[in-house]
Amino acid sequence: MIINTPAYTVSDNIPLDENNEEFITAPAVYEPSEDTFLMLDVLELDLEQVISTRLSKTNKVVDSTAKCGPLLVVELGSGFGILTAAISKAFSDTLSSIAVGAHCIAIDMNPTACRKTIMTCKLNDVEVDAIRGDLLTWMRHPETSNVNNGSNKEVYGPIDILLFNPPYVRGPEGEQAPTPTVIDAKDKEANDRKLASIEDGAWLGGGPDGVDVLKRALHQAADLLSEYGVFYALMIDYNYNALVRDEMQARRDRTDQNIYHDDLNSVELTTFGSSPANRPLICTHILSRKVPGENLSVYRIYRPIDFN
Amino acid sequence: MKLFTHNMLSSKVVNGVKVGYPLRIVAKDIKISESEFDKEFVKRIISKINWKVFVNAAKQIGYGKDLSEELINNYENNEEYLKKVHHLLMEVEVMNGELICPETHRVFPISDGVPNLLNED
Numbered sequence: 001m002i003i004n005t006p007a008y009t010v011s012d013n014i015p016l017d018e019n020n021e022e023f024i025t026a027p028a029v030y031e032p033s034e035d036t037f038l039m040l041d042v043l044e045l046d047l048e049q050v051i052s053t054r055l056s057k058t059n060k061v062v063d064s065t066a067k068c069g070p071l072l073v074v075e076l077g078s079g080f081g082i083l084t085a086a087i088s089k090a091f092s093d094t095l096s097s098i099a100v101g102a103h104c105i106a107i108d109m110n111p112t113a114c115r116k117t118i119m120t121c122k123l124n125d126v127e128v129d130a131i132r133g134d135l136l137t138w139m140r141h142p143e144t145s146n147v148n149n150g151s152n153k154e155v156y157g158p159i160d161i162l163l164f165n166p167p168y169v170r171g172p173e174g175e176q177a178p179t180p181t182v183i184d185a186k187d188k189e190a191n192d193r194k195l196a197s198i199e200d201g202a203w204l205g206g207g208p209d210g211v212d213v214l215k216r217a218l219h220q221a222a223d224l225l226s227e228y229g230v231f232y233a234l235m236i237d238y239n240y241n242a243l244v245r246d247e248m249q250a251r252r253d254r255t256d257q258n259i260y261h262d263d264l265n266s267v268e269l270t271t272f273g274s275s276p277a278n279r280p281l282i283c284t285h286i287l288s289r290k291v292p293g294e295n296l297s298v299y300r301i302y303r304p305i306d307f308n
Numbered sequence: 309m310k311l312f313t314h315n316m317l318s319s320k321v322v323n324g325v326k327v328g329y330p331l332r333i334v335a336k337d338i339k340i341s342e343s344e345f346d347k348e349f350v351k352r353i354i355s356k357i358n359w360k361v362f363v364n365a366a367k368q369i370g371y372g373k374d375l376s377e378e379l380i381n382n383y384e385n386n387e388e389y390l391k392k393v394h395h396l397l398m399e400v401e402v403m404n405g406e407l408i409c410p411e412t413h414r415v416f417p418i419s420d421g422v423p424n425l426l427n428e429d
Contacts, residue, residue: 129313138425140318
């Protein structure tokens with residue numbers, strides 16, 4: 001096994017650490033469920049191969065070790081932090097023979113989820129950073145903040161592995177997850193109401209095809225993924241159908257005569273990112289599972305290596 | 309929040325902000341934890357960060373006074389230097405404090421080690 005299911009607890013009143021007072025985990029953080037475990041199975045199935053065939057290409061220096069990394073891993077909507085804990089543990093353990101390590105950052109809008117993620121990681125003896133934020137809007141953009149190596153090549157983002165189990169259920173058009181507001185510690189009742197609305201709202205907002213939040217994430221990811229980076233995203237059948245439908249519509253509206261790299265398991269996504277034509281993404285099916293009422297699938301989204 | 313993470317943060321989420329990088333840190337609480345030193349990891353992670361921003365961030369929270377704004381030559385083989393960088397990148401954590409947007413001076417709080425980068429207006 002590369003990826004082991006991490007330990008986690010759903011009980012209340014767990015101290016964060018000995019220096020901190022206890023806090024109460026609100027019940028409305030999305031609990032690990034079939035979709036979470038499908039993501040874990042996909043990492044087990046796909047990650048080692050992705051590291052050795054794609055991410056290892058970032059090694060520009062040829063030196064004593066052939067390992068790749070360190071890699072930057074980001075999870076969006078981390079909730080309980082199961083995926084972040086599992087991948088972080090894998091890098092310090094089963095994947096340590098092929099990668100020197102990873103820095104993991106978990107994102108959630110819900111402050112309780114941020115804490116829950118840190119707790120789950122502590123329980124599994126891994127250190128991660130959590131950020132309260134909206135998808136990738138907190139991240140510096142590569143073109144405005146160059147790192148040390150000033151190469152004149154096309155600038156890619158810093159994220160090597162991006163994970164997202166998005167709010168995928170259909171919602172009324174235009175319905176958005178409520179934006180969390182500053183919480184006033186004095187008025188506990190109003191406070192709790194606000195928190196509850198943030199938590200309930202966090203898995204709404206998918207729009208009529210359940211895919212609005214994922215599309216926003218894809219736009220940002222297209223600019224922020226590293227050259228060989230990969231984005232694992234969970235969708236249900238009508239989410240994927242909507243993505244394909246939008247892509248076909250965009251192609252019909254276009255005047256150029258591009259050749260697209262589609263096949264039975266993949267579709268090229270040409271509309272995401274700030275310069276989509278230069279760096280199209282491929283969305284490839286990895287694994288599906290039927291659960292009552294839903295057909296869940298995980299896709300890997302990445303730039304084809306041999307694309308010119 | 310570790311300084312590696314800080315190196316990635318921007319306040320571009322605020323309307324009208326052009327770059328929003330780097331965010332200034334005001335630290336109220338700092339936690340030092342121990343993490344295993346891996347020479348290879350540190351050596352390579354240096355190429356992933358904006359060095360100058362990292363050094364300035366360390367200085368803002370009262371560390372890294374002996375680091376210069378330019379990476380030293382031959383740092384790859386300087387174990388003392390790499391250990392210092394490891395400590396600042398991986399072991400020093402800002403638990404409570406503020407991040408400040410360089411353009412609008414908008415304040416983003418850090419509490420229990422979690423920075424809040426939501427645009428809450």
